Amino acid sequence: MEQAKTGFEAMSARRLLIIGGIALIVTGMIFGDVFAVFVLHQNANKIGEALIGVTDAVAAKDSVAVIASFTNIGGLLENRGTKVDTHVHVIDFGYLALLLALIQPYVALAKRARKRLAVLFIIGAVMLPVSVFLIHYVGLAHSPLTTIGWASILADLGGLLVIIACLGELAGLWRSARGARDAIPEDASLKDRSWASRALLTGGTLLVLAGFLHGARYAIADLSEHEANDREVLEEMIDRSAIVQTQIDKDMMFAHKSVETYGTLQAEKAVKIAAHSHIIEFGLLAMLLAFVQQYVFLSERWTRRWVIVMLSGSVVLPVFVLLEAQYPKWVRLIGGTADFGGLLVVIALIGMLVGVLRHGGQLDARKGARA
Amino acid sequence: MSGSRKLLIISGMLLALWGMGFGLYYALFVEHQVLDKLGGSLATSFTDGAKGDLIAAHASLQTYSDTQFDYVRSVDVHSHWIGFAILLIVFGVGFDRLGFKESRRMLLAWLLVVGSVTFPLGVILQTLDRGIVPQAVAALGAGLVIIALAAIALGFARTEGN
Numbered sequence: 434m435e436q437a438k439t440g441f442e443a444m445s446a447r448r449l450l451i452i453g454g455i456a457l458i459v460t461g462m463i464f465g466d467v468f469a470v471f472v473l474h475q476n477a478n479k480i481g482e483a484l485i486g487v488t489d490a491v492a493a494k495d496s497v498a499v500i501a502s503f504t505n506i507g508g509l510l511e512n513r514g515t516k517v518d519t520h521v522h523v524i525d526f527g528y529l530a531l532l533l534a535l536i537q538p539y540v541a542l543a544k545r546a547r548k549r550l551a552v553l554f555i556i557g558a559v560m561l562p563v564s565v566f567l568i569h570y571v572g573l574a575h576s577p578l579t580t581i582g583w584a585s586i587l588a589d590l591g592g593l594l595v596i597i598a599c600l601g602e603l604a605g606l607w608r609s610a611r612g613a614r615d616a617i618p619e620d621a622s623l624k625d626r627s628w629a630s631r632a633l634l635t636g637g638t639l640l641v642l643a644g645f646l647h648g649a650r651y652a653i654a655d656l657s658e659h660e661a662n663d664r665e666v667l668e669e670m671i672d673r674s675a676i677v678q679t680q681i682d683k684d685m686m687f688a689h690k691s692v693e694t695y696g697t698l699q700a701e702k703a704v705k706i707a708a709h710s711h712i713i714e715f716g717l718l719a720m721l722l723a724f725v726q727q728y729v730f731l732s733e734r735w736t737r738r739w740v741i742v743m744l745s746g747s748v749v750l751p752v753f754v755l756l757e758a759q760y761p762k763w764v765r766l767i768g769g770t771a772d773f774g775g776l777l778v779v780i781a782l783i784g785m786l787v788g789v790l791r792h793g794g795q796l797d798a799r800k801g802a803r804a
Numbered sequence: 805m806s807g808s809r810k811l812l813i814i815s816g817m818l819l820a821l822w823g824m825g826f827g828l829y830y831a832l833f834v835e836h837q838v839l840d841k842l843g844g845s846l847a848t849s850f851t852d853g854a855k856g857d858l859i860a861a862h863a864s865l866q867t868y869s870d871t872q873f874d875y876v877r878s879v880d881v882h883s884h885w886i887g888f889a890i891l892l893i894v895f896g897v898g899f900d901r902l903g904f905k906e907s908r909r910m911l912l913a914w915l916l917v918v919g920s921v922t923f924p925l926g927v928i929l930q931t932l933d934r935g936i937v938p939q940a941v942a943a944l945g946a947g948l949v950i951i952a953l954a955a956i957a958l959g960f961a962r963t964e965g966n
Contacts, residue, residue, distance in 0.1 A: 487850050496851040503847040528890055535897045536813060580836045589831060596824050603817045631963055634898060638957040645953060649946050664869040671853035671861050678856060720894045
């Protein structure tokens, strides 16, 4: 009876979406950390080396070598881009799953239809990022199309499944708004005003606001300048390499310096955008966690601890990511601290997932005992 | 469910679908061609440089720069619409906890919805016109979102405990 009241019974849409959502977010964050440590910096170095190869080829008037180096850079960019996309999509689908779990009381559909939509959503939410991850490795092999491969086709199919699931949820909301009565009753999770819940809601909103202000500042003060500098440095690279064509000593120092400047510019852009997106995403996560407190079966003391851990990590990661560009001499220490911030958030999330599993287990055990 | 919550949740769902639909359309019909153009124009600028033709090289870089300008904004718009949609739904779920009257909550909900639609709209319009109007639309949207977020943070902080 208690399970039916909260809509949290075993294999229900809400339980599937909450557990699936948190698992997706944890997976996405761990994938992001692994990507940052083992792929991101190495990939950036390889792109820098390939660009130096491009300038050398321009100086040597070797157009074939230029194309070969760009093909190499294209592969490296695709490798990086698809992994960033995988990281972002897994986490965002996790957020969306939690959101759909929260709006279940207003989705006026039969229990079985809600469960099917939840399963469809999770299949799509896994299919899309896994396929995006494979794009770099599968390429155009056996593809019926000339521009996109099987992995891209499956990724789009995953996206379509998510859209269909969201359309179904929207239809349920529409029915609920029109007075249909098969929605599950609204539970206390949305009215919970515990310390943890209020701290997460207020802290989350402030994090989103801080991220938005930082993004606005970036758009006003830095974006146009970065775009202009981007083009200017590329022009310098070509001009300085082309000048060497007529020199006897073939001094590439200035051309290589331009490659270095280009790398610094790209890194500066990347950290500012990463800080903006991470602080907002952590803010959203904190707010979502505020609403699932009722399903976290932990003592008050432990609940407060992981709220503090979660909010601390949410501030540490983006702030130290930003500092990376400003203090390049301390990049290892600052980068390590940023990674530690990410780890704090992952730990808090795993703690919460354990709490949700314990809550579900407790409800199932009570039901079993009554039966 | 209060009117402000209904407004936020339904607007959020519609905006998420719109953002995802835009992303799907962009990925299927535009992105691959744009990426080819980006890579092609950059490579051409350097091959022109290798041939010693710096005028052609700079022209290709201009094409690269213009394409990059549009691409960055298109991808940003896709992610911002969906991001705002999620924010609207999250606020919609717990909006009754805000320490304000329903009339004020409704006003904040409208500010957030209008800002969430117009800010990315202004950004995508910049791919059609780089003048002041799209920038003003984006700035207006951003201003509305900032005001609404600050007020919502205050409202949540004012909420009384259980």
